Amino acid sequence: MNSSLQIGICGLGTVGYGSYTVLVENAKEIARRAGCDLVVSHIGTRRIKAHQEVGEVRVSQDVFAVADDPDIDIVLELIGGEELAKELVLKAISNGKHVVTANKALIAVHGNEIFAAAKKNNVVVAYEAAVAGGIPIIKAIREGLAANQLQWLAGIINGTGNFILTEMQEKGSEFSAVLKQAQELGYAEADPSFDVEGIDAAHKLTILASIAFGIPLQFDKAYTEGIGDITIEDIHYSEELGYRIKHLGIARQSEQGIELRVHPTLVSKDKLIASVNGVMNAVMVQGNAVGSTMYYGPGAGALPTASAVIADVIDVARVFNCPESSVPALGFQTDSLSDKPVLPITEIESGYYLRISAQDKAGVLADITEILGDFGINIEAVIQKEPHHHDTDQVLSVIILTHEIKEAVMNEAIVKIEELDAVGGKVSRIRMDKL
Amino acid sequence: MNSSLQIGICGLGTVGYGSYTVLVENAKEIARRAGCDLVVSHIGTRRIKAHQEVGEVRVSQDVFAVADDPDIDIVLELIGGEELAKELVLKAISNGKHVVTANKALIAVHGNEIFAAAKKNNVVVAYEAAVAGGIPIIKAIREGLAANQLQWLAGIINGTGNFILTEMQEKGSEFSAVLKQAQELGYAEADPSFDVEGIDAAHKLTILASIAFGIPLQFDKAYTEGIGDITIEDIHYSEELGYRIKHLGIARQSEQGIELRVHPTLVSKDKLIASVNGVMNAVMVQGNAVGSTMYYGPGAGALPTASAVIADVIDVARVFNCPESSVPALGFQTDSLSDKPVLPITEIESGYYLRISAQDKAGVLADITEILGDFGINIEAVIQKEPHHHDTDQVLSVIILTHEIKEAVMNEAIVKIEELDAVGGKVSRIRMDKL
Numbered sequence: 095m096n097s098s099l100q101i102g103i104c105g106l107g108t109v110g111y112g113s114y115t116v117l118v119e120n121a122k123e124i125a126r127r128a129g130c131d132l133v134v135s136h137i138g139t140r141r142i143k144a145h146q147e148v149g150e151v152r153v154s155q156d157v158f159a160v161a162d163d164p165d166i167d168i169v170l171e172l173i174g175g176e177e178l179a180k181e182l183v184l185k186a187i188s189n190g191k192h193v194v195t196a197n198k199a200l201i202a203v204h205g206n207e208i209f210a211a212a213k214k215n216n217v218v219v220a221y222e223a224a225v226a227g228g229i230p231i232i233k234a235i236r237e238g239l240a241a242n243q244l245q246w247l248a249g250i251i252n253g254t255g256n257f258i259l260t261e262m263q264e265k266g267s268e269f270s271a272v273l274k275q276a277q278e279l280g281y282a283e284a285d286p287s288f289d290v291e292g293i294d295a296a297h298k299l300t301i302l303a304s305i306a307f308g309i310p311l312q313f314d315k316a317y318t319e320g321i322g323d324i325t326i327e328d329i330h331y332s333e334e335l336g337y338r339i340k341h342l343g344i345a346r347q348s349e350q351g352i353e354l355r356v357h358p359t360l361v362s363k364d365k366l367i368a369s370v371n372g373v374m375n376a377v378m379v380q381g382n383a384v385g386s387t388m389y390y391g392p393g394a395g396a397l398p399t400a401s402a403v404i405a406d407v408i409d410v411a412r413v414f415n416c417p418e419s420s421v422p423a424l425g426f427q428t429d430s431l432s433d434k435p436v437l438p439i440t441e442i443e444s445g446y447y448l449r450i451s452a453q454d455k456a457g458v459l460a461d462i463t464e465i466l467g468d469f470g471i472n473i474e475a476v477i478q479k480e481p482h483h484h485d486t487d488q489v490l491s492v493i494i495l496t497h498e499i500k501e502a503v504m505n506e507a508i509v510k511i512e513e514l515d516a517v518g519g520k521v522s523r524i525r526m527d528k529l
Numbered sequence: 530m531n532s533s534l535q536i537g538i539c540g541l542g543t544v545g546y547g548s549y550t551v552l553v554e555n556a557k558e559i560a561r562r563a564g565c566d567l568v569v570s571h572i573g574t575r576r577i578k579a580h581q582e583v584g585e586v587r588v589s590q591d592v593f594a595v596a597d598d599p600d601i602d603i604v605l606e607l608i609g610g611e612e613l614a615k616e617l618v619l620k621a622i623s624n625g626k627h628v629v630t631a632n633k634a635l636i637a638v639h640g641n642e643i644f645a646a647a648k649k650n651n652v653v654v655a656y657e658a659a660v661a662g663g664i665p666i667i668k669a670i671r672e673g674l675a676a677n678q679l680q681w682l683a684g685i686i687n688g689t690g691n692f693i694l695t696e697m698q699e700k701g702s703e704f705s706a707v708l709k710q711a712q713e714l715g716y717a718e719a720d721p722s723f724d725v726e727g728i729d730a731a732h733k734l735t736i737l738a739s740i741a742f743g744i745p746l747q748f749d750k751a752y753t754e755g756i757g758d759i760t761i762e763d764i765h766y767s768e769e770l771g772y773r774i775k776h777l778g779i780a781r782q783s784e785q786g787i788e789l790r791v792h793p794t795l796v797s798k799d800k801l802i803a804s805v806n807g808v809m810n811a812v813m814v815q816g817n818a819v820g821s822t823m824y825y826g827p828g829a830g831a832l833p834t835a836s837a838v839i840a841d842v843i844d845v846a847r848v849f850n851c852p853e854s855s856v857p858a859l860g861f862q863t864d865s866l867s868d869k870p871v872l873p874i875t876e877i878e879s880g881y882y883l884r885i886s887a888q889d890k891a892g893v894l895a896d897i898t899e900i901l902g903d904f905g906i907n908i909e910a911v912i913q914k915e916p917h918h919h920d921t922d923q924v925l926s927v928i929i930l931t932h933e934i935k936e937a938v939m940n941e942a943i944v945k946i947e948e949l950d951a952v953g954g955k956v957s958r959i960r961m962d963k964l
Contacts, residue, residue, distance in 0.1 A: 112818075116676050116677075116818045119817075120676060120677065120678050120817065120818065123677070123678045123743075124675070124676060126743055127671075127675045127743075128675070205858075205859075209858035209859065209863075210863075212858065213858070213863060218855070218858075219858060222673070228816075228818070228819035228820065228822060229822055230668075230669050230672070230673025230674065233665075233668060233669070233672060233673045234665050234668070234669065234673070235860065236562075236856055236859075236860035237665070237668060237840060237843070237844060237856060237860075238657070238665025238668045238669070238837075238840055239665065239836065239840065240559070240562045240563070240839075240840050240843045240844075240860070241551050241555060241559060241835070241836045241837075241838075241839030241840050241842075241843060242551075242555065242558070242836055243555055243558045248962065248964055304859045304860075305859050305860040305861075306860075307867065307869070308558075308561055308562075308859065308860065308861035308865060308866050308867050309866060309867050309868075309869060309871075310859075310866055310868075311859075312871055315871035316871075317873075317874040323957065324959070325957070327884065327926065328882070328884060328957060328959060331882075331884065331912060331914075331926075331928045332882060332959075334912065335882075335910055335912070335928070335930060337882075337961070339959065342962065344962060346877075347869070350872060350876065351869050351870040351871060351872040351876070352869055352870065352871045352872060353871075353872055353877050354871050354872075355874060355877065357959075357960055358959050358960070359959070359960050359961065359962050360880075360882050360930075360959055360960070360961040360962070361961075361962060361964060362963070362964075365964050366801065366804055366805065366825060367964065369801055369804050370801065378964060381663075381836060382554075382555065382832075383547075383551045383555065383663070383832040383833065383835055383836040383839075384663035384826060384827065384832070384833045384836035384837075385663065385826070385827050385830075385832070385833055386826065386827070386964075387663060387664055387824075387825060387826030387827075388823075388824075388825040388826065389822075389823075389824055389825075390801060390822060390823040390824075390825065391819060391820065391821065391822030391823065392819065392820050392821070392822075395820075397817075397818040397819070397820070398818065398819045398820055400676070400818055401674065401676050401677055401816060401818035401819035402673075402676075402819075403676075404675075404676030404818075405672060405673055405674065405675050405676050407676075408672070408675045408676060409672060409675075413848070413855050420653070420848050421671055421672060423640075423644035423647065423648070423653075423654060424640075424644065424671075424739045424740050424743065424745075424746075425670065425671035425672075425675070425739075425740040425741075425743065426740075426743030428644075428645075428648060430743060431743050431744060431745055432742065432743050432744050433744075434742070434744060434782070434786050434787055435786040435787065436744075436747055436750035436751075436786060436787045436788075436789050437785060437786040437787060437788055437789075438752075439752040439790060441785065441786075442781075442788050442790065445795075447763070447766075447767065447770075447772075447795050449762065449763060449766065475770055477766060477769065477770070479766075491762065491766075493766045493770070495770060495795075522758070522760070522763060524759070524763060524767075524774065524792075524793050524794070524795055525792055525793070525794050525795070526772070526794065526795040526796075527683065527777065527779060527794050527795070527796060528797070529683055529796060529797075529800050529802065529813060529821075
């Protein structure tokens with residue numbers, strides 16, 4: 095096992111600098127998992143921006159200097175675009191370097207040629223970050239569901255479009271108004287056609303369909319239809335009928351052939367994917383053994399995308415640098431396990447739901463809240479349910495939600511509450527979690 | 530590359546026979562992905578049941594005969610239980626065989642010892658099926674999110690408990706009544722304590738926490754609290770306050786230590802996991818780069834669990850049998866790609882939402898539905914929105930949901946509808962998908 099692998103980053107934009115940041119900030123955790131250090135030793139970028147800090151790393155203005163650097167083991171292609179990116183990736187491959195890319199257009203359009211070159215040169219070209227940002231959907235389909243004949247998949251794979259549809263649904267604003275807002279928030283480009291016309295989603299769908307069904311990449315065969323014609327009326331009528339409108343990429347396999355299409359789609363509100371809102375992405379995958387599964391998370395952004403880029407780097411490191419270990423049993427190298435203690439339940443902090451049965455006497459709620467106050471427990475909400483008229487014992491229910499407090503403290507407070515004369519029996523206590 | 534790997538199945542219960550079935554039914558697809566045939570050549574089971582069909586495969590009544598069979602490359606431990614399973618797995622490991630298991634108790638309680646033995650003998654012990662059935666959550670955490678410092682995870686990882694809580698929520702029935710129903714449906718055991726007390730979830734949570742945080746397996750440190758004390762009142766009050774009660778396994782890492790706990794938990798209705806209902810499982814994982822992700826699917830059942838078992842087998846086959854290929858670029862071997870055509874959009878079948886603007890004249894709805902009928906298009910729902918009084922042009926909106934029909938047919942029908950005198954402008958058409 096080498097003690098380190100040398101990483102070259104081409105392109106120091108949002109994703110490039112995000113990937114650098116993750117490699118540096120999570121270096122210790124990554125080494126514990128990969129079994130070796132992943133060191134950024136060469137960056138190709140026209141210029142380092144004012145907010146960017148790359149320490150002593152060698153910087154070249156020409157990205158090809160990175161692909162040609164004999165010390166580099168893995169090249170990250172994060173320059174975007176198609177033609178130059180393709181040239182760069184093919185150069186790195188021909189130099190015997192593994193490549194990790196986040197470039198959906200590159201893979202969807204030139205992937206067949208690139209993968210053939212990689213196979214010939216016995217290197218890996220990995221592209222988890224090209225689809226659905228931080229969600230490990232490529233891995234789920236290529237590996238996690240590999241035992242299945244996959245029947246179909248359907249995804250919200252463009253965050254901009256989903257943000258617009260969600261806002262239209264929730265605020266009742268028309269498409270053009272929401273698009274303007276999305277542009278102001280930086281969720282949509284000045285020219286939004288790539289996102290709202292479904293081209294970006296079609297790039298991703300093309301990739302998903304190929305790994306799901308084992309077909310060559312065929313972006314030019316994908317059908318795309320945008321969301322620009324969806325009106326508030328359509329959203330409201332759909333809602334009335336039990337549906338939400340989502341901009342889905344759908345790939346389906348049948349006897350006759352493969353369906354590959356991006357368009358607005360009515361989905362039953364009962365489906366979990368109908369509740370995926372805002373800029374989040376989600377992909378449903380249906381297999382003949384597993385049935386229906388879904389993968390949800392942020393589909394874009396510097397760090398989520400970097401999460402996928404660096405996961406690919408770790409995969410390459412595990413397989414090619416440390417073949418004897420591959421993925422360690424617990425995901426971390428055996429000699430890197432932590433002895434951090436498991437805390438007793440009394441040490442955790444949580445919000446609490448309390449249900450207290452009390453006699454309907456003046457001052458009982460004040461007594462309870464005074465006890466909570468004495469223990470420094472803040473109250474988030476209270477419901478007091480009056481007794482029914484036919485209840486002869488005049489018992490009321492007090493429901494209290496508290497802010498976070500250490501469980502040991504809450505236990506003491508509950509003992510005090512149960513000691514109140516007006517309180518009958520045990521306090522029911524259920525923990526809350528913000529998740 | 531070997532042309533085949535020999536699989537031995539120990540235990541032909543639900544999961545064992547499910548795994549056999551998947552290997553046989555999906556053999557072609559699996560070989561396209563793994564690059565070699567995965568052949569079941571030895572089954573260890575006390576008896577083949579009446580409905581089970583295993584062809585010419587060698588059957589031994591003693592599962593250890595499988596672990597000792599020199600022709601077997603990979604042993605599937607699907608007998609369940611702890612002690613005998615542990616002995617069997619250690620035997621297979623000492624014989625140099627890779628092991629795949631679905632046994633959560635075995636891994637949670639004896640995993641440290643088993644993984645040490647596997648490392649010493651340079652074999653893999655894989656256990657994707659041990660947690661959350663068909664959801665590839667082990668892979669997502671060990672590999673897909675490997676670039677992250679994981680902060681916490683929270684999962685609905687016992688389908689029985691989630692079914693009970695969902696029924697209580699939806700039907701308003703008390704715990705004991707729903708439990709009885711779950712037992713009748715086969716979702717709960719005669720002795721349900723393993724599921725409803727949280728022990729099964731704690732086994733799974735123990736495993737998830739170890740791979741998330743890199744700590745040894747410590748099942749004995751997990752805190753468990755069941756759902757037996759949750760009342761309908763609690764569910765209704767929680768709902769009133771904007772929460773749902775879910776039986777969550779939560780693992781969280783802080784400076785002080787690791788939280789490892791299974792208990793009923795109030796979760797905001799806004800969180801996607803609050804909408805995970807019935808026997809389905811879901812795991813949220815939060816990382817410092819990726820943010821929040823979620824993985825959803827069936828947590829139990831013969832074929833979903835087999836999906837995970839066989840995915841592990843394919844992983845072993847890819848790494849140890851075909852190291853030069855590892856995971857192929859498109860998930861399928863290059864020479865196994867299919868030339869199945871991508872269909873034109875006119876060939877797909879879909880349900881449709883139609884919004885038609887029409888003058889408010891007698892018979893216009895009849896004319897529209899007659900056209901749909903002529904084309905064999907069945908109607909699922911109709912809304913007719915009368916014009917507002919201040920609309921001088923008396924235009925009404927007709928919204929129609931149709932059953933599935935080929936798009937080419939729908940296009941022809943829409944042309945006819947647009948030709949009607951009373952219909953103004955283009956028909957708005959949005960596809961529907963049942964997913």
